[in-house]
Amino acid sequence: MKVPPQSLPFLNKSERIKPSVIRTQVPSEPFTATDSSVLTSSPVAKNDSAPLALDSGGRGTQAPELSASLPVKTPEPSEPATSYSAQPIFLETPTSGSETETSPRVNFELQGLIGSFLENPEVKDSSRQGTAGRNLGKLMDILSNQLGEATGNQSGNVYLSGDTEGRELNDFNTLKEQGVLVKDSDGNLSFRDQNASFVFMGDLMDRGPAGLSLADEMLSLKKSAPERVAFIWGNRDLGKLAIHNDLPDLRALRGAAGERYSDWLKGKLPEGQSVEDHNTDGNQVQYWLESHSAPKALEFHRQGLEQKLGRSVDSNEAARHYVEAWLPGGTFFEFTKQGSFAAPPELMGDTHMAFHGGAARENISAIPGEATLPKDLDAVVSGQYDLGKRLIAEAEEDLKAGRPVKSMLLSLGDSNWMASVGINAARAESFIYSQRNVEDGNYRGHEPEVARAMQQVGKSVEFVGHTPIGSIPEIRVSPEGTAKIYTDSSMSSDGSQAMMVRKGDLTISVGRVGTKDEGQVVFFAHKPGVDSPLGKITSDGYAVTGLTLDGNYFLSKYAERHKLSQKTVTAEELKTLQPKPQRPEESTARLKTHQQVSAAIENKMSEWNSPILDFESLDQIRGSRTPLLVSAASSYGRHPATQDQLLAMSQSLQKTFGADLMVIDGGTSVKSNEGEKSPEMIVQDVLFPKGQEYGSDSPRRVAAMPSVANLDDVTHRPDAVVVCGGASEWHLPAIESSRYAGSRGGASVFIGGGGAIAKAIEAARSLTETPVFLVAGRGEEPMGASDKVSRESGLPAHFHVIHADELHELGPRIQAVTKSDVP
């Protein structure tokens, strides 16, 4: 019989602990010791009649009834001890190298002792009675049977750590120090227990020299147990793939990126020095990494490479190695290739899930690029995992062919700094760059939508990285009972020494607040459905983060920029603080719940005197008109296509379709941040001349409304509004509109297209019944997101690149493409 490996808080010799619990059964109350085969002494006297009785961990009446343990025997068995000064054992890392040899002296002593013991009557008596075998059997029973049952007989522990960020003191090292992972003489890592698993939570590199060695080690571990090791992408990992997209422009000092790099380099050089003379590999990569929030990454990589190669390395060599490491066959790419957006469901079980950024109501509503909505959260998890695998395979093909990496992988993997509006914009549907884990001064628990989605499929725990905490995991339990566990201890000034384990539906965390020599061990065990103070918020605004070894509660409170106020209280003190499940206050912008969104849309439609329809109802107003999705967005301002071209295109559309056209607005017909009109608005200015009311003779227009946030910015009053399935994603209305248009003999026209539309264009690849036109200026590639799609090898047959001044031909082409295909 095999059970998961067990482990224990790592204790210093100097630490005096109040004896904790001997536990081999999952507690009914999760707030005592770690549930493991760590057996420590307890203040209960040995009890022969009930040899498996044990104590409460010194916590008096809160003690649950437990059924299995080793008893503790004090030097005076008749008088149970009440306090102890005995030192706990310091768990040393196994010795290595020459220390592993048994010296002749030690061997001589060993053999002498064996001879002596063979003659010892007590040993002989023990041997006759089988005492050692009995005791070992008892120990095995406790560990195998009772712990196995307690953990649902699930095979091995799943260890999680993440956000190493290249630091040498990190949670992955903790697994090595604790003997969970072992290294052979060739330096290859493997699990000590062959049933154990490991999930890396993302963000491998950037802030220390160990990025390269960590990638090597994790790949080594993955090789030893491919099915039991998984990596989740962090933004610091996946975002680096974009370096290959930008380096050509930096090298050639061309384009906007080249200009910015040139300016940066000029600022670094002494007067009179030319940029061209200093346009080195080192400077290119340094600039690129600086502009991607990793200013020291190249220097750290240089140091790591020196350690690996055992010789000196300059910044240019380090830069070349760094870039190559991100190509297929290179360490970082191969590491990334093994990852995905989500932990594989087979490692996380039915009850747990893990993402780098975390689940939010936006990103659980759809799988990017999929034209259909996921049926539940399980489908989201597996869909995200599969999506990542698909996209990284495509990225590998791109890189092998010397092409830029596709936009969706990168835009889902990192945020983009939008200088014009001064915000760091991330795709709301990204599971990697979640921006809302910290809000209004605290770590957020699950939003109600996420908690309900988790409950629907029986999930109780989500692990997340990305959002720095202190040096120990932070847990937040929602009013619905789902737990969100923050694991990113990268900002801890003391480094991190935490260990996080999933064992069946149980979650165990052990960490240390403070330095290795002087820190305090804090731990928790969370089991779904068990009521405890864990993860709740006290009346003075602290979160209950765990227990200390002396049985007190450890509380923490978000202060500022991931700095925490922390304190320890007794169980009695905690009662007075009345911990309750709570969500942090939501910001004003996010107080618009779905109900409020619906009400706002209704009000706006009432104001506009426009009906709200579903797509099926559209047929009532469509009549014989041809539905045409027109969707465009932000790339206009940066594209050489002129306003005149767009005007000409629009006039062509109007002339071609006249009153037989029904335009569906993809939902992005809003003013741009700079106050410019989007291409879509220019097109519609022509289709809907100023002053012309929407009457029966006018081309009918429908807006597929994306979200209430845009309602006040919509500049073209629609005849009707279609609300797409409650989704708040901009791309979903476009996808649904495109599908509708195609199924009614219409088409989709994408002009430019920013990030919001990119997914709709991607999704349109699978809508083979819908002709899709990517609009380009004369002699130009299509704009924006359309451009990226057009550069894909092998555009689908239903995709067409069309130039703006050819648009008058669009009507006949739509008819030609679709008449025979559409039922």
Next chain:
Amino acid sequence: MSLEIQRPVEAMALLEALLRQSSEDLGSEARPIEFHFEDEVWNFDPGRTESRCQRGANPEAPLALHCKPSFMGRLLLQPELYLAPGEELKLIGDPSVLAPLVRALGGEDAHSPSPRS
């Protein structure tokens, strides 16, 4: 108990002595075990023909046991199994590795009413 086991080398010698006194073989399925005694690591490798107990780590061992030598002494000699105050016992790995030792050291009938003779 008159026999005091205080040092790691004593604990390992005791294990070896008990195994030599046993009429049972460990069997072919026996696997190595690491023993961590505070500042010393030992390992027991049943595949070794010379001394099965050696000082040093064995990363191949599927089970590591952390305890004090004195606990090992009680484990191997005393009918009552208990932890002394402040003591800690930690196992990492697969407890089934203990099975051959249990058999060889007479633990098969651990639940029978009378000890074997």
